[in-house]
Amino acid sequence: MSLVKLTIKGISYSQTQNGAYALILNEVDGERNLPIVIGAFEAQSIAIALEKEIKPPRPLTHDLFKNFADRFDIVVKQVIIHKLVDGVFFSSIICERDKIEEIIDARTSDAIALAIRFEAPIFTYKNILDKAGIYLKINPTEETTTNENTDDVLSTPEVFKSETTSNTKEDYQQFSLQELYNKLEQAVQNEDYEKAAKIRDEISKKES
Structure with missing residues (x-):
């Protein structure tokens, strides 16, 4: 085969x-x-x-x-x-x-x-x-x-979705790139990888 x-x-x-x-x-x-x-x-x-x-x-x-x-x-x-x-x-x-x-x-x-x-x-x-x-x-x-x-x-x-993240209403568009990078680092340290992935997506949008 x-x-x-x-x-x-x-x-x-x-x-x-x-x-x-x-x-x-x-x-x-x-x-x-x-x-x-x-x-x-x-x-x-x-x-x-x-x-x-x-x-x-x-x-x-x-x-x-x-x-x-x-x-x-x-x-x-x-x-x-x-x-x-x-x-x-x-x-x-x-x-x-x-x-x-x-x-x-x-x-x-x-x-x-x-x-x-x-x-x-x-x-x-x-x-x-x-x-x-x-x-x-x-x-x-x-x-x-x-x-x-x-x-x-x-x-x-690269995108990770879950029932939790899809229901999250937090809007990351209001934050600057530096603020998003800080939040990304904090989410990773807290081992909140679903939140980190969502922040990463917003960073990608701002940098594109």
């Missing part, structure tokens, strides 16, 4: 499954997307790994795994989403140490969180993408197929 390389398209709050998020993977040489429902903690861990401005003051679980692996010269070479059963994706982490390769089973959300930290490629098999891949609507004029679990899909992977 042939492998298809994937990239991370974005993360959105699932409007159909309370407390869950939709991680959207995009095939590199095609237009299909692979939506995967993940939990809030895993969504936060993936989003933080994608964020360049947010550096947690203490390592998260996946950061700890990365530090542990680095200490013992273990490298994650690639992640393969190898099975889909009843809507649940199964993945394998391909590791290497002293030129010896090992395959470790993992939840797909954990595997991807680690793949980002190791800058390892993500793959799936063509038959899985044929079965679960979808075409997302890019704009209202395009007639493409959508999936109800991928509503409000983000256009970039």
